[in-house]
Amino acid sequence: MGKRGQMTEDRIYHTPQHPVPPFEFNAAVVNVFEDMIHRSVPMYAEIIRQQARMIQLGYHPGTRIYDLGCSTGNLALALCAGMPAGSFEMVAVDSSKPMLDAFARRLAGWPHRRQIVLRHGDIRNVEMANASVVAVNFTLQFIPPTDRDQLVQQIHDALVPGGMLLFSEKTTHADPRFADLQTDFYYRFKRENGYSDLEISQKREALENVLIPETLHDHHARLNRCGFTAVDVWLKWFNFCAWICIK
Incomplete structure (x- = not known):
């Protein structure tokens, strides 16, 4: 190649x-993932860069950061570059073992590696608690629509008061x-x-039938149902959006 x-x-x-x-997200995709994501997702690098900054502002010592659908660890490595080793605790989850293997290889050279726990599994089954930040980037769109309310509710309930949900999605328009x-x-x-x-x-x-996008209205209605008190789209590029949501 x-x-x-x-x-x-x-x-x-x-x-x-x-x-x-x-x-x-098999080994073939993971092998080209960095090229694929940057060429296929508008403003991807900016989303990761600014999310890392928001996490630095919103993280509370003694709480956790969850990265659900962490892929090869771009958000975690952006945090490592901006926060001292030992200054945060993250749980990073992905259902793709090849993704996590690539993440582990990238993380090996960082002194932060002991504070980032990698978990292989379905994000719908993750037990979350005491979270000041949960990040979900271009992942909810791969979850069956019937399961999305329950997952967002779990995220909301795991957040401490004032905690943040940061998520990004490909959307559609009514x-x-x-x-x-x-x-x-x-x-x-x-x-x-x-x-x-x-x-x-x-x-x-x-x-087709793997990535199922929703409208902005669909997302906002769900966030309201699940109890988020403040929701803002901080970046939008046609059918790609990034949100910050506060409990």
Whole structure:
């Protein structure tokens, strides 16, 4: 495979596949994940950078940070770069073992490694408590919609008063005119980042019924049902959004 800087280039959908298998976070995806996420998610680096800063402001000593759907550890490593070793405690959870293995390799050189606990499992089954911050980045969209209320309620209940939920999602729009516009600009973004129409089409097919986006209204209604007292979209790029929610 080719290289983009220090990242292995994402060429998973470069050649025709018949049929296109459902998307999963397997070893092949993990191998190209850094290239894939930066070329496929607008403003991803900015989301991680600013979330790390918000966590530094919102974290209370003696509490925990949970990163649900932590992937290869980008948020944790951003925290390590900005907070002294021993100054926070994080539990990072992912259902993909290859993701966690990559996370562990990246974390090995940091003095913070003993304060970050990696857990392999379904985030719906994680016992959480005494959390000042919970981060969920581009993960809720992969959870069955019928289970999302319960997960967000668990997060809310695990947060200390004033605790923060930071999450990011790909969204959709109830008005088809805006939905079409958002999709058009998103595919332009991917083409500008070097993906071909074949790659875009096959990735879309792979994610069908795997990634199920919701509208802003859907998300806000759930957050209100689950008891969050303050909700703000601090970043929006067409159909990609990042929230800060306070208990």
